[in-house]
Amino acid sequence: MIDEVAPAREPLAEEPKPARVVRGGARRPRRMRRARPTVRSGSLAVVLAAAILTGLALAFQGFARWAGEHPGWAVLLGLAAVPVLYALLRGMPHARDLRRAARAGMAEAEADALAATRTAPPVPVDEPTDPPTRTQQPPLLADAFPPGPEEPTLAAPFHDGRTTPLPEPEAPAPYATEPYAPDWEPQPEPEPEPEAEAVALTAAELDGVDLATLDFAALDPDTFEEAVAALCRRDGCADAETVGGAGDLGADVLATAPDGRRVVIQCKRYGPENKVGSQDLQRFGGTCWSVHGAQLAVLVTTSEFTAPAEEYADSCGIRCVDGTELTAWAEGTGPAPWGPGATLG
Numbered sequence: 001m002i003d004e005v006a007p008a009r010e011p012l013a014e015e016p017k018p019a020r021v022v023r024g025g026a027r028r029p030r031r032m033r034r035a036r037p038t039v040r041s042g043s044l045a046v047v048l049a050a051a052i053l054t055g056l057a058l059a060f061q062g063f064a065r066w067a068g069e070h071p072g073w074a075v076l077l078g079l080a081a082v083p084v085l086y087a088l089l090r091g092m093p094h095a096r097d098l099r100r101a102a103r104a105g106m107a108e109a110e111a112d113a114l115a116a117t118r119t120a121p122p123v124p125v126d127e128p129t130d131p132p133t134r135t136q137q138p139p140l141l142a143d144a145f146p147p148g149p150e151e152p153t154l155a156a157p158f159h160d161g162r163t164t165p166l167p168e169p170e171a172p173a174p175y176a177t178e179p180y181a182p183d184w185e186p187q188p189e190p191e192p193e194p195e196a197e198a199v200a201l202t203a204a205e206l207d208g209v210d211l212a213t214l215d216f217a218a219l220d221p222d223t224f225e226e227a228v229a230a231l232c233r234r235d236g237c238a239d240a241e242t243v244g245g246a247g248d249l250g251a252d253v254l255a256t257a258p259d260g261r262r263v264v265i266q267c268k269r270y271g272p273e274n275k276v277g278s279q280d281l282q283r284f285g286g287t288c289w290s291v292h293g294a295q296l297a298v299l300v301t302t303s304e305f306t307a308p309a310e311e312y313a314d315s316c317g318i319r320c321v322d323g324t325e326l327t328a329w330a331e332g333t334g335p336a337p338w339g340p341g342a343t344l345g
Helices: 039-069 071-091 095-119 203-207 221-234 278-288 307-316 323-331
Strands: 253-256 262-268 296-301 319-321
Touching: 039 071, 203 221, 221 253, 221 262, 262 278, 278 296, 278 307, 296 323, 307 319, 319 323
Parallel strands: 262 296, 296 319
Antiparallel strands: 253 262
16 A cells, blocks of 8 residues: 655644734834843842852862862862863853854844834824814904994093093293202301310319319319319328329329328219229229228219229229219218218229
């Protein structure tokens, strides 16, 4: 019998996959999606690499220990492993071949992409239609209402009977040709009143003057010191004298009190708006005790003392005589600085 040979079956043609339809009728082939590495696969790879490295390290450590115990067998095993390693290295592809294969694959992919773009039909572009005419547009809101009365214009002002029209503006007056002259005359500034000259008296003249009627603020600084010395001589300090001037170190009047104490007085002729501050007291307190050997330090002024100055005087034991107390001392209604009624500060 003749064996019947079965005819070879033709391979079934694969059904074409439907291409993705793009707007405008153009079709383009599907692109293969690349598998994206996930965090889980990356973690598994890291764990696997760490396990392999750990195993290699343990194996190398065990082999080194065994080679130390059996050096002869270790040498023979090393000689046998050399040809095996050489064969493995010869069989592995070189880096140059890998680069050539990668370049060839990239060139082939670029050629396929260029061919696909050339064979794809152009995408039709919808042309804009003509804009609708005015007859096709819907009527505007203003066209739906009948025309109203004409609006007033500036040429014919509108009067509704309730608004009073403004009067027409008057024409501006022509500019004056004459220079501008003010209708008032500048008044001269009043001259300041001259200050009253300070009274200057000598020690001999002050001894013959009634000190109770003397205006201490009208005296000049030197006469004021002489007047304070005259008050001291009147009330029992026979050796009172002025020592003020350059280099006096804060002492203007030196005297001896009736009880024998050494009195050092500094005089400050100030105006009512200028008060004696703590700095003046500090300068006087730094010299009256140590330099002049005062047993009683007094500061006399025609003005007043500030609160810090009075506090410093209380702490240092300096007696302060302001303008009011000075007048009372001169009139006899107040005590002298060394008297029983005098107080500190």
